[in-house]
Amino acid sequence: MSETIIAKRYATALFQLGQEQSNIDQIETELRTLRDIFQNNKELEKFLKHPRLSTSQKKELLNNSLKGFSKETFNTLMLLVDRHREEIILDMVDHFILKTNDLKGxxxxxxxxxxxxxxxxxxxxxxxxxxxxxxxxxxxxxxxxxxxxxxxxxxxxxxxxxxxxxxxxxxxxxxxxxxxxx
Structure with a gap:
């Protein structure tokens, strides 16, 4: 299955969860912040993709870096790390933002x-x-x-x-x- 399809599925799931919890705007803001962090710090992406680092080390970095993020956003990122899908984080963010933009026109x-x-x-x-x-x-x-x-x-x-x-x-x-x- 292509990474784009997988990223869309995670984005859709997070979007639906955000609608249920009525916090789509907060999640969107957090994901835009996350995208900026990834774009301004290329080393972070390399770190998360590094095969020698354990899942717990990657989760610890995200846990320390993303304090204040909603549990929906945080748990989605933890799930991506658990399933070794760190490379689709930015695609997932982009798909989520497209969905929120469509919702808002x-x-x-x-x-x-x-x-x-x-x-x-x-x-x-x-x-x-x-x-x-x-x-x-x-x-x-x-x-x-x-x-x-x-x-x-x-x-x-x-x-x-x-x-x-x-x-x-x-x-x-x-x-x-x-x-x-x-």
Whole structure:
């Protein structure tokens, strides 16, 4: 069975448990924090995957690191360690966040711009593009990328809206060199 399917099953189980306990928002916050910890500390992931470390050592590290996490989140992580599924933790987190976003009518998106966007600009982009995605709003992450020259490029899931100067120049170039224009 693929790791993605297994991660989805754990995420679904944790999501259902969160709904039953009415603490989905708390679990989501904890999982976002966990994802940030994993992304900022690559050594943690290596530690949890290390074959010479015992399950109890891995659990002890998580126990000491995740004080204050809900019992649902904590027990799910302990179960993953017990079953030697540490490699799917981040996938499980991502699937859980997708489920909560769907429940709330929200989508995570990345907007690329030449300079940092203000909160007001992010809000206007969210209001403009959320209905196109069938969502109430977008959680925008702004990435500054000077290579786009101007405008913005928005990525929501696997859809890209390219209103950047670089994108327009690339489209013009394709039109000029395409065999249909000769």
């Amino acid at each position: 929200i989508a995570d998106a990345t907007v690329y711009s030449v300079s940092p966007l203000s909160d007001k600009e992010k809000q206007r982009i969210s209001e403009k593009f959320a209905p196109k995605m069938g969502k109430k709003s977008l959680n925008l992450t702004n990435v500054v990328e000077s290579s786009i020259l101007g405008g913005i490029r928005l990525r929501v899931g696997n859809r890209i809206f390219d209103g950047s100067v670089r994108g327009k120049l690339n489209r013009m170039e394709r039109e000029l060199v395409s065999p249909n224009n000769r």
